[in-house]
Amino acid sequence: MKRQSKTQNQALSGWWAGTGQGNLVTGARRQSSRWRDRLAAGLCWTVAAVLLATFGWILADLLSEGLGRLSWDFFTKAPMDAGRAGGIGTVLVSTLLILAVCLLVAAPLGIATAAYLSEYTRRKSSVGRWIRGCLDLLASVPSIVFGLFGAVFFCQMLGLGFSILSGGLTLACMVLPILVRSSETGFRMVSDDLRRGAAALGMRQNTTMAFVILPAALPGIAVGLVLGIGRALAETAALIFTSGYVTRMPASLLDSGRSLSIHIYDLAMNVPGGEPTASGTALVLVVLLAAINWGAAAAMDRWRGRWSRS
């Protein structure tokens, strides 16, 4: 068996030389191409290293400035003295409430739109093209414009005032394009074999959608959700005019509330001596984002491992 494979190898290398390819790369050319390979590899490494270093630097900065501020009280107490003292407990609560409103509105709407685009319209249909065009446009609108829109539409026209509800709804508009586009990709990644298989079993399109396609598309949808959460948590401009910047503990969704990113902005820009708290808050925000990312990735790994081993 072993000998056979060896002779096979020899035969192969003979064929290789016979085609002339083996002799084509002569000494000098081989040298120069090796050099180019090394250069390219070196460049790639440098770029990666610069990226890592940037992130490391930011993280180190946040850690050195903000780690000292972290304590149990920091997570539970309300800000005092314009944020220089006290904690960020109320801000955390407001942030999570805004995020919850945003996701509760954006997720069903986004997933349903994605499902419509991928399963119920032809890829090149004009309706689909229009919806996708509008979404791409929405995705490129600066967040301050969303803020102004939210202030006029949700706060004034609908009379919701500066409130967590207004902020969450504004964020939902902003997150929607990301969510729809990546969920649609998720739906399209689902193999047509499943659609045909379900149809061949005489299953209705809605049943197929709900019980076969949707679960299979979950990884793509999760990516969209994580990207959307990231964008929502990082948002300042759209929230200043809509959810406001009151640091009190919100009593209802119609109360104004300050998000983590606004808190950071305010402390860093408007409050002399607020930098340590700003760094501490930023550290919390980064850790929160990382946890959501990792959590989603781990959940999807488990999901995939469970269902699609083939």
Add this chain to the structure above:
Amino acid sequence: MEVSGLQVYYSSQQALGRVTLPIRKEAITALVGPSGSGKTTFLLCLNRLTDLIPGCRVEGSIRLHGEEILGHGCNLLRLRRRVGMIFQKPNPFPFSIRRNFTLPLREHGMKDRQEQEARLEQVLRAVGLWSEVKDRLHRPAPELSGGQQQRLCIARALALEPEVLLLDEPCSALDPLSSGIVEDLITSLRNRYTLVIVTHNLPQARRIADFASLFWNVEGVGRLVESAPIQSFFEAPTEKLTRDYVAGVRG
């Protein structure tokens, strides 16, 4: 099943031209021929999966027990329950083995848990998979081997108690051992179901089929060349093309 004057167009391109073919009840009809000769297209017409292909137009007549299935009045869900289909690549749903059966069964009105379980066991036994999977019905179906997956798909189609089973090269994506098992399974179904099988494997067609039909691509359009009982198809074909094809001179 009676197929007459069947023509299929993809957009404006004709794919299948005027095929007339009676399909004998409770027998195996093999469709053979080179790639692109319209065998799979023909098969897809028989349970109207052609409806899923954008721009596909089907003309002619297909009757199942005298009932026309190409018209608008045809209940597609019922048709596809009566005419099941197995694909080249096994396509178990990405969830548990049990749910692969209960979901379609419930869709067709069998809501009772015990009834579902009984049917599940019955069809898994019929495909010889029961002893292999009875202890892991809760495990994901994609975990099974390729041959097991294909048998699961056949069992899943049988669970709906079809009259006709369409098989599109059911063995070609499997290793020789699993291929043999699936082939034996198909043979064992002969007397209870009407089977139409597309295959590239002539010896296989000869082993298992009762009738054979040769499809050929004539100037871009798939056409039926000859259809005959298996013995005369291989030993005394009337068409020269068939003679060349079974002798391995063409195709």
